[in-house]
Amino acid sequence: MTATTTVENLAPKDFASDQEVRWCPGCGDYAVLKAVQRTLAELGVKKENTVFVSGIGCSSRFPYYLSTYGFHTIHGRAPAVATGVKLANPELDVWVVTGDGDGLSIGGNHTLHALRRNVDLQILLFNNEIYGLTKGQYSPTSRRGTRSPSTPHGSIELPVTPASFALGAGARFVARSVDAQQAHLCDTLKRAHEHKGASFVEIYQNCVVFNDRTFSRFTDKDTAADNQLLVEHGKPLLFGRDRKRGLSMRSGCLEIEVVTVGENGVTEADVLVHDETNRNLAGLLASLDTPEFPVALGVLYCDAAASYDAEIHAQVEAARSKTDKPSLNALLRRGQTWTVAG
């Protein structure tokens, strides 16, 4: 057996492990797995340099189904483990897979700090708005009123919007896609991979068993066109079956409205143009929801800054370059010493 894998030849299926996939039939996780395998193949990454780190949850079983290195850690801690992997070896390509419970409930703080520190990780948050693995309790992203085993009378909490949270945390790359929208998902994953620093990708993922069709209002074939806004940098924020509807600023009041090009004298010039480096715009886009607005998908925000792992290694390098060959013996003798003669 030779130890080198030739990168060019890897096909999506080469990124599949030998383990039988064990999600519920019809689970959105299958689609995401497929998209990730395809993305890895298309990116031409090396299996041996790729690490998937996950927490606990249905979604977090992900690494077992990939033929890369993988670490299925403990509930909520994947970003912290992944940070350690990346700090130890910045050459590795490190992906985090987490769920809405794993990454935003128990693990919210690690997600926050990995984003803020800007560790060069791709963080994929599979949002099914439910706890799948533990059989259907509501999660921090569940709609208010969700009836679940732990909220038989309906949940009373206001859900957190993952993208808004990520922006509030100071993330430098925030994007969104949908499990079943393979092409869009692959493109989004590629953008995330390309971004140096922490990239946060929320993937709307359908849990057929405990929360089926939560996203159908904007993912169903017949609703998608009118309820999805596929943002692209430099392009006007248009949507709708005939791409005539668009987002426009209400003058002076920092609020957005939906306008229709060609009606009431509205022209394309009145429609906001997506600028993915504009954090305020990203904040606005993140907060949009049906029925009043479409749900914004794609790269909402991308504005690179130095990544934590790169900076920390730069500090180490700077310190190393100052001394010729650092000697531990010399270190131990730094400061006052004395000698007792023999």
Added chain:
Amino acid sequence: MTATTTVENLAPKDFASDQEVRWCPGCGDYAVLKAVQRTLAELGVKKENTVFVSGIGCSSRFPYYLSTYGFHTIHGRAPAVATGVKLANPELDVWVVTGDGDGLSIGGNHTLHALRRNVDLQILLFNNEIYGLTKGQYSPTSRRGTRSPSTPHGSIELPVTPASFALGAGARFVARSVDAQQAHLCDTLKRAHEHKGASFVEIYQNCVVFNDRTFSRFTDKDTAADNQLLVEHGKPLLFGRDRKRGLSMRSGCLEIEVVTVGENGVTEADVLVHDETNRNLAGLLASLDTPEFPVALGVLYCDAAASYDAEIHAQVEAARSKTDKPSLNALLRRGQTWTVAG
């Protein structure tokens, strides 16, 4: 000794406990303590109904210096403990005191979820941009480049902006004030108290020992007027010694600029008017910083929604009102039973 305290008579000093205050001489915490005692007196609250819950840190010693009920818990967990207090007894007036390390580093997740759930707490985050109690390590709010015992070469992380974080978390009340600005601080605390639901108040607090004068750029007597923007609902966002400078929207691009009323044809009408119910505006205000912008102080955002504790008790009440007098004996016998005769 009589067990009733008459509310009318309580003066600020009545809210002081018998414990000697043990912060470093000159610490900003003293000023906050004074403001809180004054606020409590002016609000006319009852000592016995007031609970201060804190984590660990210099700031978290706070409860010991008040004559109310107090709980100095463990590092980062005050919002969780306080949630339990409030759920057990919603009649209590529950305040949380935390620091930038306590509330945003180890405790970031609890802060996030207390805000998101909208538990009726006043959360006071003493931000001194440093770990005081553990002797000066950098914190998640420390400026990039902070040299501290744990970052001798300067910190390389991007700090989190507490107010942006709180907004991203879905907070319904976000305000800011400064330790030494007593009147403003008291007013802000009163607004927080009045707000039903979670209120988040960031207090810029000077740590004389480990991070002296971090906020002087906008809190010093000679810089304050030009670098503070004291926001008030319904009032134009004006600042500066002569209140001629103001915030205005760059047209169409969701960005803000500083204009001077009376120059280049700018009139007060061009200046944005503060609307504390506008989340987008709050997000923008939260992100402003010197030198380009003033630092916004006051109630950045306030838009009440049902509080978690009220809702949960409403659910309990609704369930109770359905049964006459719920009987445990009956509960045990619900479903299939059979009797073995004697």
Added chain:
Amino acid sequence: MAHGKVAGGGDLRGKLPREVRDAVVIRFAGDSGDGMQFTGSQFTQETAMVGNDLATFPDYPAEIRAPAGTTFGVSAFQIHFGVTDISTVGDELDVLVAMNPAALKVNLNDLRIGGTVIVDSGSFTKRNLQKAGFDNNPLEDDSMAPYQVIPLDIGKMTLEAVKDFELSSKEALRSRNMWTLGLTLWMYDRDRQVTINWLRSKFKQRPEIAAANIAALNAGHAFGETAEMPNYAVGYSIVESDIRPGEYRTATGTQTMAWGLLAGAQAAGLKIMFGSYPITPASPLLHALAGLKEFGVITFQAEDEIAAVCSAIGASFAGSLGVTSSSGPGIALKTEALGLAVATELPLVVINSQRAGPSTGMPTKTEQSDLFQAVYGRNGDTPLPVLAAATSTDCFEVAVEAVRIAIKYMTPVMVLTDAYLANAAEPWRIPDIEHLNRYPVRFRSDPEGFQPFLRDTDTLARPWAIPGTPGLEHRIGGIERDSQTGHISYDPENHEQMTRMRAAKIHGIAADTPTQELALGDDSGDLVVVGWGSTFGPIRQAVKRARDEGRAVSHVHLRYLNPLPRNLGDLLGAFTRVLVPEMNNGQLATILRSSFLLPAISLPKISGKPFKVREVAEGIRSALES
């Protein structure tokens, strides 16, 4: 082939006389989608109604919905029922019901030689055989020779039974489990009424579904009545048991735990504030309590286990009964906060539904390996009482007792249960709540002489003074507190005294709990078998067997693990040998060794499965020979 084949039809008529049995173990196994848990529960209900004693063991896959037909997607429900003293789920199966090849594959090993296996032969398709990893169809070679096989095309017969209801064939096939239930109910001469009632109320909105299920149930029953079953597939009768009069129900450990907590809180006059975070196998307790809002129970699904326990601590501070629950990894996360509860001396009940560890371990499998963590697992000298429940229904009493101790001694109390007890059901003689002892909490209200850490000289508990009480305003915290005022104190003598007081308070609880009694046997002899928790049944049966064989063996079963019962050392000291069967690698044995300097012999079982009686019996035998 040694056994006759029975085609899926009605050609086997006639009715045989019923054999009489003391006890039977039957397991329903099928795909996760086959409704085996429901089948098992209904069988349990109908069996309980007859007045038999019983024990159940549901065993479901870790995956939510594993791909159909795979071995890891097999779900099973075992029930052991009989005349009296059914305290285990049974070592071996008398009857296995296998709804597909995978179920046969996974479960056949547990069937006793000569046992009966009912298979749905219609599901033994090539594809299903392949998925289950069979090279050949076991129904067609001689691999099943040691067993009595009854292959029935249940699917076909079910379709036939429900054909009038115009269901899709997918929907119609969903009733296969009801057909099977009908047949097995016939085999043991059980009624169907509970199930019929249940189906009617469950499918109120879709009466055609209810009707189809009932038709399938009846058809299965009728098949038994009328088919000429082979003579090894006789019907059995279980003699009615001679049991204590009273009103009974079946209940799982989760149910009785929830009710026990409520009963304890009511006895104290407190409201429950239950802070938790979902985790297998602890979540069902959260679900159960969430459904008790009319009793004023507040349940709070926190963001994590740390927030869960902290919210419960906060609630106790404010005058509720703070309760939290989790399983191993989640209990681990509560470690730091448990120290705070010990330090601030607040009541708190912590339920640990143990599962196989370390780390995530095997979430759906049972184990008793968190005893060390419960007794020792905190920083500092941080003692707290630890109790364990022995059976599903014992959870009720243990929960009540935990509440009592927590309140009386102002301390967190850890209750150990496990995945097995949480899910397993047994008959329960329902107590009359009116007759339970009450121990109403008296919150401190008098400011005269109030000091938050001035202890009751008897219990060494500090007063419970709650916010809202005028004149008692005070501050508590995790930094060492002055032994009177509760103010921060770094005084060395104070710390020494407080550490000793905390230890003495917990130690002193042993004076307030019953002396340990023997569960079985004489008070001296060659061997005492010491158990705790859900091993009660297998130990009891094994000791019984040994005694039947004339061995001088006794059984001691511990409810109180910290502090240990005050007479335990003497009790055990009267035996030549001490054997400690545990579903862990020897944790109680270690504690007994250090407590009493006894050479306790450990009998570990760490496979994620309950002990078999046989295993304990073998342990007893070899200990006696040692």
Added chain:
Amino acid sequence: MAHGKVAGGGDLRGKLPREVRDAVVIRFAGDSGDGMQFTGSQFTQETAMVGNDLATFPDYPAEIRAPAGTTFGVSAFQIHFGVTDISTVGDELDVLVAMNPAALKVNLNDLRIGGTVIVDSGSFTKRNLQKAGFDNNPLEDDSMAPYQVIPLDIGKMTLEAVKDFELSSKEALRSRNMWTLGLTLWMYDRDRQVTINWLRSKFKQRPEIAAANIAALNAGHAFGETAEMPNYAVGYSIVESDIRPGEYRTATGTQTMAWGLLAGAQAAGLKIMFGSYPITPASPLLHALAGLKEFGVITFQAEDEIAAVCSAIGASFAGSLGVTSSSGPGIALKTEALGLAVATELPLVVINSQRAGPSTGMPTKTEQSDLFQAVYGRNGDTPLPVLAAATSTDCFEVAVEAVRIAIKYMTPVMVLTDAYLANAAEPWRIPDIEHLNRYPVRFRSDPEGFQPFLRDTDTLARPWAIPGTPGLEHRIGGIERDSQTGHISYDPENHEQMTRMRAAKIHGIAADTPTQELALGDDSGDLVVVGWGSTFGPIRQAVKRARDEGRAVSHVHLRYLNPLPRNLGDLLGAFTRVLVPEMNNGQLATILRSSFLLPAISLPKISGKPFKVREVAEGIRSALES
């Protein structure tokens, strides 16, 4: 008054001959702002340079900067120095330096009757006396009669000494400690050069400050030279010690721990990734390692302890040496993740700087009460090796050993140190790194036959195969793993086997660590005193005393707490009695009892302070009488 008063002036001339002493204990005490820690360290440096053996004990307030003049704001630094074998900080003070009334108040109790106290009489103002809680000025009543008091107006003399440097009087008074240092250096005939050099380099930017401090230092020294000191304030000489030749330095446990980790990592050819979160008294290790970037050490201040340990685990997975450190509450938070490290069998070193618990406890005070947590404190059957350092400089060797074990056995290793060791300094014969054993890690690279959980038959360790290695791609996790492939496995036999393997692996380490030797005494006798960690010094001295008195007492000091040394049971069994002094409520005693069924007697000290030799000696006496 029994003692003469000395006015703050130069009226006491003449130079007395120096008395010769074996050892002296001196404590510098003053307000937190008085620079006592610095004074003590400099005194230590100068003393070490003379070749004396020594031990130090810094004791500072919990508050960052408590209000000046209060008792809780007192900061102290104690040093015990002498000819040889100074293994404790000294039970009693020979000399106390008190810079203000509060310092006198807090520390006087520790001064031996007849001991000398030097006070800055100028600070005994009405206000300061009041703040310290004195009703009368103790210098003016007879409360100090049992002691030899030397009141000096140090402030005034300092101002006089630095008057040429045109400093504000506040700045000038900052040199009071240097004046005091000068005087005490004179008393013990020590040099000032190290201090002078240090001041020069420290205040390079402000030479006037350096000059003023040096002037004060010299003035204090000159005062001793020239003043006619009362005859109880003679100068002393300590005979030069007869110690092992070599190059020496003083070092705290924090320093040697940091260097030891680095040495261990270098021996293995690994980079360190240190993930931590600040906490007293563990933070200094983070600070020390953060300053070693030129060695490729990466330090990561995580958002909390959970992230800290998880990042270290991730780093180990990726091929670095993952290290994490904390103190009690933080270690508690790491509990769950330690289970993950045990389950995934990754190397990890965890340093626990123990402090007084439970909960927040007394963060600045020392204790050994996390032993239970270290050995037992995890969910599941989750064993890991536990090591403890006996002295500040022993931390070096223990750290190296911890790294060796972690790597060789693919396991997390817990190292116990404590607040005392972390801060205390002692002389250290600096090892030559070139002569340390190397144990280069060989990461698995050959895909042939690779299975991530296939164990080395000797060590039972699994291979370390790191990302970046082609052909070895594999997945690990916290769910139970197949004993070969590492895939998720719920197989009962596999779990049983894996649990036994994990236990056997850790147990087997005892074969690879030294047999336990006696620290002192014969290999049998009436009593063996068993210690671990920082109690080494007091136990050693107490055993010495007992032996000097002719008692058959020996000392065993454990470095390996889990697994225990393979010969320990036999070793202890040779003694009639076993006494276990610990700074906790009897944790090692419990472990020894369960391990060897020995009736170990516990001698607990739980005041947050190190043992005094006297206390252990008394314990020995009463154990011998028992």
